[in-house]
Amino acid sequence: MSTPLDSPIPLPLPRVAIIGAGRVGSTLAQRIAEKNLADVVLLDIVEGMPQGLALDLLEARGLELHNRQIIGTNNYADTSNSQIVVMTAGFPRKPGMSRDDLLKVNAKIVVEAAKQAIAYSPHAIFIVVTNPLDVMTYLAWQATGIKRDRIMGMAGVLDSARFATFIALELGVLPADVKAMVLGSHGDLMVPLSGYATVNGVPITELLDPATIERLVERTRNGGAEIVKLIQTGGAFFAPASATSVMVESILLNQSRLLPVAAYLQGEYGLDDVVIGVPCRLGLSGIESILELNLSESEIKALHISAQSVRQQIEQWYFSSV
Numbered sequence: 011m012s013t014p015l016d017s018p019i020p021l022p023l024p025r026v027a028i029i030g031a032g033r034v035g036s037t038l039a040q041r042i043a044e045k046n047l048a049d050v051v052l053l054d055i056v057e058g059m060p061q062g063l064a065l066d067l068l069e070a071r072g073l074e075l076h077n078r079q080i081i082g083t084n085n086y087a088d089t090s091n092s093q094i095v096v097m098t099a100g101f102p103r104k105p106g107m108s109r110d111d112l113l114k115v116n117a118k119i120v121v122e123a124a125k126q127a128i129a130y131s132p133h134a135i136f137i138v139v140t141n142p143l144d145v146m147t148y149l150a151w152q153a154t155g156i157k158r159d160r161i162m163g164m165a166g167v168l169d170s171a172r173f174a175t176f177i178a179l180e181l182g183v184l185p186a187d188v189k190a191m192v193l194g195s196h197g198d199l200m201v202p203l204s205g206y207a208t209v210n211g212v213p214i215t216e217l218l219d220p221a222t223i224e225r226l227v228e229r230t231r232n233g234g235a236e237i238v239k240l241i242q243t244g245g246a247f248f249a250p251a252s253a254t255s256v257m258v259e260s261i262l263l264n265q266s267r268l269l270p271v272a273a274y275l276q277g278e279y280g281l282d283d284v285v286i287g288v289p290c291r292l293g294l295s296g297i298e299s300i301l302e303l304n305l306s307e308s309e310i311k312a313l314h315i316s317a318q319s320v321r322q323q324i325e326q327w328y329f330s331s332v
């Protein structure tokens with residue numbers, strides 16, 4: 011005779027919906043499945059493409075030793091009850107463009123897609139990747155109407171990884187030994203915090219002269235453009251997918267990691283009603299808390315200038331869309 015212990019009720023597997031099966035979306039699907047984090051639904055407007063990518067990823071499962079489901083679809087109903095929705099739908103920039111030049115074309119895509127996705131996954135946590143990142147996160151927050159702790163943008167984890175990479179290359183140390191934190195908007199006005207960058211706890215100010223640090227900061231600010239210029243047909247996607255998967259992992263595994271995340275602010279850092287990158291703890295409920303660092307006067311000023319430019323773009327969008 012079977013008892014409840016003999017036949018446990020199977021727990022539902024976590025599901026992540028990725029809206030936009032382009033370069034970032036499909037690479038993220040691969041990362042999530044191969045890290046064994048969740049089943050993945052890849053959605054795109056192009057017919058056949060997400061289905062083909064999903065089949066390709068499925069055929070690698072035996073080789074990569076995981077058994078996650080990967081579904082490709084053009085239908086939002088297939089994304090139902092996802093724990094996390096990642097928004098990567100929209101155009102990447104081309105050489106010579108700024109991320110802000112994507113505002114008009116991507117805002118329409120993100121707002122519409124966010125409304126559709128929330129209708130099928132009303133309890134989901136949203137991670138926005140589409141550029142211009144901070145504005146798209148704000149618009150997705152408005153479109154979904156969800157609480158601010160359930161919506162965030164991915165940028166700071168990527169920008170910090172780039173800063174750490176350039177520090178590691180300069181010093182010839184292991185990338186994993188370098189920790190860095192970049193706040194602010196995902197653009198030229200981002201705020202890399204040199205004082206918080208360390209090599210296994212040793213501040214980089216002890217290891218590098220100010221001119222070298224400034225050169226690495228500048229390279230970080232231009233990190234996206236450097237890759238766009240080289241690839242020509244789009245932007246970075248390997249590191250962006252890794253950065254997003256780290257956020258997905260911290261949420262699904264309730265790791266409570268402290269990561270720089272684009273969050274809706276309500277008074278933190280003296281900023282209100284704007285989305286900007288700040289240090290957040292990410293766990294099962296989404297943004298568990300926002301950490302207010304004791305920044306220098308010049309860092310706070312840079313953060314406010316960064317937020318001001320995001321605000322201007324939000325206003326520009328609302329002004330042009332009425």
Ligand SMILES: NC(=O)c1ccc[n+]([C@@H]2O[C@H](COP(=O)([O-])OP(=O)(O)OC[C@H]3O[C@@H](n4cnc5c(N)ncnc54)[C@H](O)[C@@H]3O)[C@@H](O)[C@H]2O)c1
Nearest residue numbers: 030031032033034054055099100101102139140141164250
């Ligand atoms: N936040 C970051 O740090 C970061 C990093 C990399 C890329 N990005 C941004 O992410 C976005 C995607 O980049 P990518 O390289 O994957 O571009 P991509 O062109 O390879 O993929 C975008 C996909 O979105 C799809 N799409 C367009 N409209 C759609 C809609 N209405 N519904 C569903 N899907 C739709 C397209 O068909 C395409 O497959 C860009 O805006 C890019 O600038 C941001």
Ligand SMILES: O=C(O)C[C@H](O)C(=O)O
Nearest residue numbers: 103109141234235245246
């Ligand atoms: O630079 C871009 O346009 C893509 C992305 O925002 C990046 O930083 O790689």
